[in-house]
Amino acid sequence: MAVDKFPIESAHVMMFARSIGDANEIYYDEDYAKSTDQGAIIAPPTFVQSSAQFDPDYALRPRIGKEWFGSAKGPTGITKKKEGGGGGGGNGGGLHAEQHYVYHRQLKVGDVLKAENKPGKSWEKEGRRGGKLMFNETVTEYRDQNGELVITATGVGVRTERPATSGDK
């Protein structure tokens, strides 16, 4: 996702760590964090995914004054006939198939990132249950306030012809 300014803030890191069930003090206690070799509150390994919060055009967040495809009075808020199987996992379409991060340095509270997308590969595969699978890769480079590369993220999204549920539930 392309994001101009993604400030790494301590409350956001704390909420994110809680949501993944991580009680590590390094994600919320500044005094503790300062006493470690990291020297500051750091971000968990998958935190940059939450740059979505700072993407003004992110499709998987309800936007003011716009129809939202989730349920409201009816099972979907979209009145025009269009939406199929729901938005996307990693890349604004279908489900999230893969995610990779290369860490060039540790991300810390106080950093301000800029994210730029580079186009990745696309390919197709025959799926077992969901019909044809269409894969699409997006490479995102997260650079800090000095223009230094912090994290390179590669996401792979997959679209299916029909809902593909792998679990039996």
Next chain:
Amino acid sequence: MALKASEVKVGDTYQEVVCDNLSRTQIVQYAGASGDYNPLHSDEVFTTEIAGYPSVFAHGMLSMGMTGRMLTNYVGDGRLTYYGVRFTSQVFPGATLTARATVTEIREENGDTIADIDVSTTDSEGVEVIKGKASAKLDP
């Protein structure tokens, strides 16, 4: 505290239960923190009636995040140089997941000692939901 090169060998494993009876509320918590409000993860009505899935299900990134917690608990904070996964099966509310790391190689790179690690997260029935790899710098 980070893992020390002198204390690690190929074949070592480490595992943690990263969620026990995953709640819909935790999935909502992840949606709120990450900003991914896709109704497939929190809106049962939309997900069953419109999208055609049996239930809401966890963000793949929630499973990856929880699995990452196992990794950072094992290798230490700020040590990962790479972490990548494939989402191999959907995770539904009620899931109990165990994440496991297996050291596959220890090598030198630009003066650092790096451990390569296979990552696998399975549910209580043994179905793998995350399959991946990680690399981490080891302390001397």
